[in-house]
Amino acid sequence: MEVVFQLLLSGISQGCVYGLIALGFVLIYKATEMVNFAQGEIMMLGAFFAFTFISILELNFFLAVAATIVSMAICGALLERVVLRPMIGEPPFSVLMLTIGLGFLLRAIAGAVWGSEPKSLSAPYTGGVFNVSGVIIGYENLVIIAGTALLCSLLFVFFKFSRLGIAMQAASQNQLAAYYVGIPVKRIYSMVWALSAAISAVAGILVAPVSLIDPLMGFIGIKAFAAAIVGGFGSLPGAIVGGLIIGIVEQFASLYLPPGFSDVTAYVILLLMLLIRPEGIFATMQRKKV
Amino acid sequence: MSMLELTNIETYYGPIMAIRGISMQIEENQITVVLGANGAGKTTVLKTICGAMDPQKGKIKFDDQEIAKQDPDQIARRGIGHVPEGREVFPFLTVAENLKMGAFSRSDGDVDQDLDTVYEYFPILKEKHHQQAGFLSGGQQQMLAIGRALMLRPRLMLLDEPSLGLSPRLVHKITEIIKRLNTEQQMTILLVEQNAKMALDIGDYGYVMELGRIVMEDTCERLRTATDIQEFYLGMKDEGVRGRRRWKHRKTWR
Numbered sequence: 001m002e003v004v005f006q007l008l009l010s011g012i013s014q015g016c017v018y019g020l021i022a023l024g025f026v027l028i029y030k031a032t033e034m035v036n037f038a039q040g041e042i043m044m045l046g047a048f049f050a051f052t053f054i055s056i057l058e059l060n061f062f063l064a065v066a067a068t069i070v071s072m073a074i075c076g077a078l079l080e081r082v083v084l085r086p087m088i089g090e091p092p093f094s095v096l097m098l099t100i101g102l103g104f105l106l107r108a109i110a111g112a113v114w115g116s117e118p119k120s121l122s123a124p125y126t127g128g129v130f131n132v133s134g135v136i137i138g139y140e141n142l143v144i145i146a147g148t149a150l151l152c153s154l155l156f157v158f159f160k161f162s163r164l165g166i167a168m169q170a171a172s173q174n175q176l177a178a179y180y181v182g183i184p185v186k187r188i189y190s191m192v193w194a195l196s197a198a199i200s201a202v203a204g205i206l207v208a209p210v211s212l213i214d215p216l217m218g219f220i221g222i223k224a225f226a227a228a229i230v231g232g233f234g235s236l237p238g239a240i241v242g243g244l245i246i247g248i249v250e251q252f253a254s255l256y257l258p259p260g261f262s263d264v265t266a267y268v269i270l271l272l273m274l275l276i277r278p279e280g281i282f283a284t285m286q287r288k289k290v
Numbered sequence: 291m292s293m294l295e296l297t298n299i300e301t302y303y304g305p306i307m308a309i310r311g312i313s314m315q316i317e318e319n320q321i322t323v324v325l326g327a328n329g330a331g332k333t334t335v336l337k338t339i340c341g342a343m344d345p346q347k348g349k350i351k352f353d354d355q356e357i358a359k360q361d362p363d364q365i366a367r368r369g370i371g372h373v374p375e376g377r378e379v380f381p382f383l384t385v386a387e388n389l390k391m392g393a394f395s396r397s398d399g400d401v402d403q404d405l406d407t408v409y410e411y412f413p414i415l416k417e418k419h420h421q422q423a424g425f426l427s428g429g430q431q432q433m434l435a436i437g438r439a440l441m442l443r444p445r446l447m448l449l450d451e452p453s454l455g456l457s458p459r460l461v462h463k464i465t466e467i468i469k470r471l472n473t474e475q476q477m478t479i480l481l482v483e484q485n486a487k488m489a490l491d492i493g494d495y496g497y498v499m500e501l502g503r504i505v506m507e508d509t510c511e512r513l514r515t516a517t518d519i520q521e522f523y524l525g526m527k528d529e530g531v532r533g534r535r536r537w538k539h540r541k542t543w544r
């Protein structure tokens with residue numbers, strides 16, 4: 001029984017990370033109809049930024065977290081402005097190739113700047129554990145879950161009640177109409193990229209203490225992409241739920257299935273989902289009118 | 291001086307020339323109507339004015355300032371509201387959120403007051419203010435689109451076929467509202483319509499377009515009595531001796 005709880009817990013915390021990166025995918029896709037395959041690399045960059053602020057510049061932890069989020073948001077907006085805005089109106093495939101290339105570029109840059117040997121990030125809460133009747137809960141995992149929950153509620157409030165949040169939804173639902181009512185759609189796109197990069201940065205900060213930071217850590221972006229599809233590409237809650245499903249199943253697969261299976265579970269779930277319910281769990285997509 | 295002045299506008303869809311040199315003057319406090327068949331380029335004119343499409347040639351002056359090639363949101367901020375063809379509401383936002391988005395570019399505190407004004411014009415929107423806009427009927431969505439444009443407090447309102455797909459009763463209602471906006475709020479209106487009777491009834495000045503050109507312009511009063519208009523747009527034709535029309539009399543500008 002303890003084993004089940006243990007797996008469930010680590011599955012949830014791993015799933016939260018997938019979910020956060022998936023959230024970045026979905027946000028950008030909903031707003032701009034581009035799929036940003038460099039989302040995992042943006043998370044990796046966020047982790048390296050956090051490493052720089054905490055271990056190299058030795059800032060206070062909370063200050064460093066804030067600095068990471070802000071600087072990654074700026075990076076996201078810059079990426080949109082410099083790299084992706086000229087691609088507006090180009091075929092989706094070119095944009096896709098561009099973002100894949102961007103991923104390679106970011107990996108190479110990270111390798112050149114910080115080196116390719118794995119680094120560990122020490123947060124003030126690293127190493128502590130709760131022991132609840134045999135189930136061992138690491139503080140890091142708790143922080144991941146709490147951080148994700150907090151971020152999700154903030155995002156919910158932002159999209160539900162703030163003028164800017166509603167304008168972001170409006171721009172993603174009907175771009176032309178958003179223009180007609182005076183919403184500066186291009187600036188909104190930059191802000192969506194900033195938000196998405198900031199969320200990925202949070203994912204990077206949260207995951208850094210449990211895994212190691214290296215330029216290849218961004219590859220979990222592919223699993224997060226699977227999570228976004230399972231949740232119904234285009235649904236924000238779906239991204240988190242999809243992430244949790246993949247995270248949890250992966251943990252159980254690592255124990256109950258032969259070794260090696262846990263790495264492919266994300267894709268097995270993805271394939272099953274596409275067979276059974278191709279629109280995903282939370283299908284909100286409306287068929288586009290021509 | 292006219293409020294909006296188009297001079298020799300040419301607009302292309304890729305290689306296809308949709309607007310072939312158009313000049314128009316829209317006078318303040320008037321209802322100007324643009325008539326024309328499908329594909330005449332009426333909608334393209336509106337899209338060119340509001341910045342969704344850029345003219346290849348020509349000038350667009352609003353309040354004597356050049357607005358061609360600006361982004362649509364900047365043009366909207368100058369006070370040009372646009373009710374696009376096919377309503378184009380934000381389907382997953384509520385009615386109230388849709389209306390509030392209409393006032394996005396405004397920072398004054400009168401937004402709530404204007405919301406009441408819109409609800410007063412369209413009581414059904416107040417009733418359904420909590421519903422998702424995508425679930426409204428076509429007529430209600432049209433009202434929402436007009437209300438949303440009103441929230442911008444525009445000085446010039448562009449209306450693209452507001453009667454499209456509506457029942458005669460709703461067409462009548464929308465017509466009433468357009469007239470009221472013109473008289474009560476002193477709003478200048480540019481109305482594009484296929485429903486020529488309705489348009490000529492409320493309009494002050496009219497343009498007739500065909501294949502991207504203006505082929506006729508006059509006051510609506512005179513347009514109503516012009517024989518070509520009666521024949522092509524109002525469906526009144528003088529019948530020949532045997533109850534048939536003679537092809538000799540068929541006229542086209544093509």
